[in-house]
Amino acid sequence: xxxxxxxxxxxxxxQRPGRLRWGIGVLLGxxxxxxxxxxxxxxxxxxxxxAQFHLGPAELGLxxxxxxxxxxxxxxxxxxxxxxxxxxxxxxxxxxxxxxSSAAIACSTSLSQLIGARALLGVAxxxxxxxxxxxxxxxxxxxxxxxxxxxFDGAAKFSNVIGVPLVAFFITRFGWRWGFGLTAILSFLYxxxxxxxxxxxxxxxxxxxxxxxxxxxxxxxxEDLADSGRGGAPVGYLLGHAKVWGLTLGFAAYGYVFYLFLxxxxxxLVKTAHMSILSSAAYTTIPWAVATxxxxxxxxxxxxxxxxxGGHETTVRKTILVGGMLLGLAVFGAxxxxxxxxxxxxxxxxxxxxxxxxxxxxxxxGLVAPKESVGTVGGIMNFGNNLMGGxxxxxxxxxVGATNSFANAFLAAGGVLLVGILCYLFLLGRIEPxxxxxx
Numbered sequence: 001x002x003x004x005x006x007x008x009x010x011x012x013x014x015q016r017p018g019r020l021r022w023g024i025g026v027l028l029g030x031x032x033x034x035x036x037x038x039x040x041x042x043x044x045x046x047x048x049x050x051a052q053f054h055l056g057p058a059e060l061g062l063x064x065x066x067x068x069x070x071x072x073x074x075x076x077x078x079x080x081x082x083x084x085x086x087x088x089x090x091x092x093x094x095x096x097x098x099x100x101s102s103a104a105i106a107c108s109t110s111l112s113q114l115i116g117a118r119a120l121l122g123v124a125x126x127x128x129x130x131x132x133x134x135x136x137x138x139x140x141x142x143x144x145x146x147x148x149x150x151x152f153d154g155a156a157k158f159s160n161v162i163g164v165p166l167v168a169f170f171i172t173r174f175g176w177r178w179g180f181g182l183t184a185i186l187s188f189l190y191x192x193x194x195x196x197x198x199x200x201x202x203x204x205x206x207x208x209x210x211x212x213x214x215x216x217x218x219x220x221x222x223e224d225l226a227d228s229g230r231g232g233a234p235v236g237y238l239l240g241h242a243k244v245w246g247l248t249l250g251f252a253a254y255g256y257v258f259y260l261f262l263x264x265x266x267x268x269l270v271k272t273a274h275m276s277i278l279s280s281a282a283y284t285t286i287p288w289a290v291a292t293x294x295x296x297x298x299x300x301x302x303x304x305x306x307x308x309x310g311g312h313e314t315t316v317r318k319t320i321l322v323g324g325m326l327l328g329l330a331v332f333g334a335x336x337x338x339x340x341x342x343x344x345x346x347x348x349x350x351x352x353x354x355x356x357x358x359x360x361x362x363x364x365x366g367l368v369a370p371k372e373s374v375g376t377v378g379g380i381m382n383f384g385n386n387l388m389g390g391x392x393x394x395x396x397x398x399x400v401g402a403t404n405s406f407a408n409a410f411l412a413a414g415g416v417l418l419v420g421i422l423c424y425l426f427l428l429g430r431i432e433p434x435x436x437x438x439x
Contacts, residue, residue: 016210017208017210017211017213017214018207018208018210018211019211020204020206020207020208020211021139021140021144021148021201021211021215022148023197024135024139024197024198025136025139025140025148025151025152026151027193027194027197027198028132028135028136028151028152029151029152029154029155030155030190030193031091031095031128031132031152031155031190031194032128032129032132032152032153032155032156032159033155033156033158033159033163034098034159034183034186034187034190035098035125035128035156035159036155036156036159036160036163037159037163037166037167037182037183037186038098038101038102038121038125038183038187039067039159039262040159040160040163040164040167040262041163041167041171041179041180041182041183042063042064042067042105042118042263043064043262043263043264043265043266043267044164044167044168044171044179044266044281045167045171045176045179045180046060046064046266046267047266047267047270048171048175048176049063049114049176052176053110053111053114055111056401057397057398057400057401058394058397058398058401059111059397060267060397061393061394061395061396061397061398061400061401062115062394062397063111063114063115063118064263064264064393064394064397065263065389065390065391065392065393065394066114066115066118066119066122067118067119067121067122067125067389067390068122068259068386068387068389068390068393069119069122069390070119070120070122070123070126071122071123071125071126071386071389071390072122072382072383072385072386072387072389072390073383074122074123074126075126075130075379075380075382075383075386076235076376076379076380076383077379078090078126078127078130078375078379079127079130079375079376079377079378079379079380079382080235080375080376080379081127081375082127082130082131082134082375082376082379083134083232083372083373083374083375083376086200087131087134087135087138087198087200088198088199088200090127090131091127091128091131091135091194091198092191092194092195094124094125094126094127094128094131095187095190095191095194095195096188096191097120097123097124098121098124098125098183098184098187098190098191099184099185099187099188099191100120100124100184101117101120101121101123101124102121102180102181102183102184102187103180103181103184104116104117104120105117105118105121105180106177106178106180106181106184107177127375129152129362129378129382130365130374130375130378130379130382131375132149132152132362133149133362133363133365133366133374133375133378134221134365134366134374134375134378135198135200136148136149136152136363136366137220137221137365137366137374138200138201138215138220138221138223139201139215139220140215140218140220141214141215141217141218141219141220142218142219142220142313142367143218143219143304143307143308144218144304145304145363145366145367146299146300146301146303146304146307146317146359146360146363147296147300147301147303147304147359148300149299149300149359149362149363150295150296150299150300150301150359151296151300152362153295153299153355153358153359153362154292154295154296154299154300154355154359156358157288157291157292157295157351157355158288158289158292159288160262160284160285160288160291161285161288161289161292164266164281164284164285164288165281165282165285166182167179167182167183167281168281170182200223201215201220201223202223221366221371221372221374222371232369232370232371232372232373232374232375232376233369233370233371233373233376233434233436233437234437235376235380237437238369238370238373238376238377238380238434239380241434242427242428242429243368243427243428243429243434244368244377244380244381244434245423245427246423246424246426246427246428246429247361247364247365247368247377247381247428248380248381248383248384249384249419249420249423249427250321250325250361250420250421250423250424250427250428251361251381251382251384251385251420252384252385252387252388252420253325253388253416253417253419253420253421253423254325254328254354254357254358254361254385254417254420255384255385255386255387255388255389255392256388256391256392256413256416256417257328257331257350257354257392257413257416257417258351258354258358258389259386259388259389259392259393260392260393260396260409260413261287261347261350261351263392263393263396264393264396264397264400264406264409265284265287265347266280266281266284267280268406269283269284269340271400271406272338272340272343272406275340283340283344286344286348287344287347287348287350287351287352288351290348290349290351290352290355291348291351291352291354291355292355293352294324294352294353294355294356295355295356295358295359298320298324298356299320299324299355299356299357299358299359299360300359302320303316303317303320303359303360313367313431314430314431314432317360317363317364317431318424318428318431320356320357320360321357321360321361321424322357322421322424322425323353323356323357324353324354324355324356324357324358324360325353325354325357325417325420325421325424326353326421327349327350327352327353327354327356328350328351328353328354328357328417329350329414329417329418330346330347330349330350330353331346331347331350331410331413331414331417332346332410332411332414333345333346333349334346334347334350334406334410335406335407335408335410335411335414336407361381362378364381364431365377365378365381367431367432367433368431368432368433368434369433369434370433370434370435370436370437371436388416392413395409395412396409399412
């Protein structure tokens with residue numbers, strides 16, 4: 001008689017869903033964190049590289065943009081390959097190549113070698129965000145999708161909070177090459193961790209039956225075609241839907257402002273406020289810390305909470321999506337001040353709003369794509385986003401070089417955001433799956 005309650009308790013514990021999916025979410029977030037160390041290290045090393053290689057603003061802008069040209073151009077073919085070969089295979093190779101590319105940058109001795117190594121890094125990191133979006137669609141029910149997406153998207157912002165001062169310390173203490181050597185080591189360690197831990201839900205030996213049922217019954221994408229080599233909907237079919245264009249153009253506008261600040265914010269503070277590299281790094285962490293909080297709290301937790309409380313998915317997600325972009329227009333305020341303290345306030349508001357919208361944007365491929373097309377839709381969306389990642393640093397460099405001021409560069413960024421807001425409002429439509437292509 002005395003053993004019955006114990007058996008009942010054991011059965012209840014056995015039936016309680018585990019939390020492996022959140023461990024997978026953290027793993028993906030750590031990957032993006034290291035991934036963005038690879039990106040911010042160049043912006044921190046910019047003044048040192050400019051002095052050593054005698055680079056002007058225009059040349060520095062081209063170097064900043066070198067990563068994004070290959071990264072953007074390979075997004076669509078990378079997404080197609082991802083849908084054919086699966087998250088596990090593509091992400092393993094990708095993580096290994098990060099470390100090789102970072103090591104190559106650390107060993108560069110000329111501007112051409114730096115540009116080539118950064119372009120190679122763009123190739124290596126191409127699958128990261130589409131793969132994470134696809135993995136999240138497999139591992140999380142719809143009601144948890146925004147917070148799960150915010151785990152890896154927020155890591156992109158948090159990388160600037162800890163990565164900027166960390167890389168700045170290494171650069172000022174040991175030289176710019178060690179700023180890239182550090183990320184090469186961290187990238188290789190992540191490759192080892194991902195190789196050991198990540199599997200899709202259907203094949204993961206650590207996933208219990210109760211959590212597997214929770215994931216499937218909650219609307220996660222089925223894996224019937226995963227790793228089959230068949231892929232999903234053709235690119236031409238997807239591009240025939242206004243929903244894909246609205247998602248892509250809106251996210252491209254977000255990307256323009258995001259990458260402007262990612263690449264130029266430390267140099268802006270050095271040039272405008274005559275700060276040292278370490279001082280500019282400390283100031284840079286402020287808006288990115290704000291962005292990390294709004295990414296997780298608003299774009300992640302709040303969206304899932306409102307939907308669980310009965311909010312309509314389209315209304316909730318589009319309100320946060322467009323509202324965050326509207327707050328991004330605070331970049332206009334930074335254009336009309338030369339006080340770095342005031343500018344940081346405006347930039348913090350802008351990045352905080354944009355960060356709140358970003359997890360919603362990255363959750364959409366898993367919510368609107370036809371079966372086994374999440375990678376392709378994510379690749380199309382990320383192509384537009386990172387095309388702006390190549391354009392924004394170069395355009396900003398040319399504007400600053402021509403006017404000796406960042407004011408017009410910030411005004412241009414606000415104009416791009418206005419276009420993106422209109423695309424989200426009038427092209428995206430309801431957040432629902434695109435119909436499957438007919439046979």
